[in-house]
Amino acid sequence: MTDKKLSQKNWSPWHHQLHKEILTKKILIPKGSNILISVSGGQDSMTLLTLINDLKKLHNWSISVWHGDHQWHEKSSLYALELKDYCEDKNISFSYDQANKESISSEEKAREWRYKKLCERAKTLLNTNQQKHNIYLLTGHTSSDNAETFILNLSRGSNFAGLSNIESKRLIENQIFLIRPILIFSREDTKQFCNDMKIPVWEDPTNSDLKLKRNLVRKKIIPTLEVIYPGCSERINNFSQKMSNYNNERNDLSELAYLYCRDVKGIDRNLLNGMCIQARCTILNRFLKEISAKQFSSKNLTKLATSIYEKNKGQINLQEFLKIVWDKNYINFEKS
Numbered sequence: 001m002t003d004k005k006l007s008q009k010n011w012s013p014w015h016h017q018l019h020k021e022i023l024t025k026k027i028l029i030p031k032g033s034n035i036l037i038s039v040s041g042g043q044d045s046m047t048l049l050t051l052i053n054d055l056k057k058l059h060n061w062s063i064s065v066w067h068g069d070h071q072w073h074e075k076s077s078l079y080a081l082e083l084k085d086y087c088e089d090k091n092i093s094f095s096y097d098q099a100n101k102e103s104i105s106s107e108e109k110a111r112e113w114r115y116k117k118l119c120e121r122a123k124t125l126l127n128t129n130q131q132k133h134n135i136y137l138l139t140g141h142t143s144s145d146n147a148e149t150f151i152l153n154l155s156r157g158s159n160f161a162g163l164s165n166i167e168s169k170r171l172i173e174n175q176i177f178l179i180r181p182i183l184i185f186s187r188e189d190t191k192q193f194c195n196d197m198k199i200p201v202w203e204d205p206t207n208s209d210l211k212l213k214r215n216l217v218r219k220k221i222i223p224t225l226e227v228i229y230p231g232c233s234e235r236i237n238n239f240s241q242k243m244s245n246y247n248n249e250r251n252d253l254s255e256l257a258y259l260y261c262r263d264v265k266g267i268d269r270n271l272l273n274g275m276c277i278q279a280r281c282t283i284l285n286r287f288l289k290e291i292s293a294k295q296f297s298s299k300n301l302t303k304l305a306t307s308i309y310e311k312n313k314g315q316i317n318l319q320e321f322l323k324i325v326w327d328k329n330y331i332n333f334e335k336s
């Protein structure tokens with residue numbers, strides 16, 4: 001980055017940080033990308049929009065904005081129109097969809113609807129550029145969203161994956177990537193950014209509805225935890241990062257262990273029986289996925305692993321057409 005860029009009126013420490021992040025993680029949003037930014041009008045996505053728009057020339061990106069009007073409050077259509085004017089003023093192409101409010105009665109349904117519509121828009125963009133370039137869908141998730149998701153998932157019951165951090169890049173469909181570039185910022189950062197840079201924000205009034213679980217966690221639970229244990233959000237984020245690393249490592253190691261136990265005759269029963277019950281279940285689960293592509297409950301897996309461990313020879317019908325059989329040395333399957 002040159003001093004000239006730094007001295008530009010609109011170049012802030014946040015621009016610098018995001019620019020650095022994009023340069024470091026080259027594959028996050030490559031040069032020359034087609035970007036579709038999902039903007040609610042709130043402080044997070046307005047920060048995202050501003051930063052990406054300011055950085056676009058440096059990275060040769062073409063950008064457009066999509067907004068989803070949930071119709072959850074009486075001013076929602078007006079907000080959409082104002083956002084449209086704001087974008088058009090800045091020569092940013094804008095599209096939006098309006099939901100049928102009865103059909104998106106929960107936060108989960110609203111999210112599903114948004115991703116469905118975003119993907120439809122992305123496919124239209126793909127077809128317009130004759131599928132020559134990937135499409136990058138950007139959302140304004142922050143590290144604060146990460147801490148909230150962790151608390152929500154932990155409280156309602158989750159596996160390791162649910163406690164891992166929000167991914168900054170994910171392929172969601174052929175040639176369509178979902179990118180979350182501002183996970184490096186917190187909600188305090190985006191608030192300060194919008195204040196300092198005088199960015200307008202269209203705050204959704206439903207964000208203060210404490211009947212919505214995420215709002216309760218955001219507005220009450222995390223602030224209370226922060227009073228008792230200052231810095232706890234950061235520690236939660238560090239922990240979820242460790243969970244991601246642990247999860248990746250565990251997946252790689254279990255694949256290796258599976259390949260070690262697997263041969264043409266099936267699964268080596270002696271190797272399997274030398275492992276703890278959790279490892280046996282993981283290997284059997286991997287085996288069952290390979291032979292039937294079906295997911296089995298942990299209760300059924302434990303039952304199978306225990307039977308194989310205890311009885312020298314046996315068989316269990318798992319599905320109508322699938323039987324697991326084992327003898328002293330090998331575990332295999334029979335299809336009828």
Ligand SMILES: Nc1ncnc2c1ncn2[C@@H]1O[C@H](COP(=O)(O)OP(=O)(O)OP(=O)(O)O)[C@@H](O)[C@H]1O
Nearest residue numbers: 038039040042043044045046066067068139140141
């Ligand atoms: N109605 C919407 N239209 C378009 N994009 C949306 C909408 N709602 C959410 N998003 C996208 O999903 C991201 C995360 O959504 P979430 O509901 O957590 O919003 P938020 O944390 O209140 O963010 P914001 O401050 O941008 O509203 C947003 O930053 C935005 O990119």
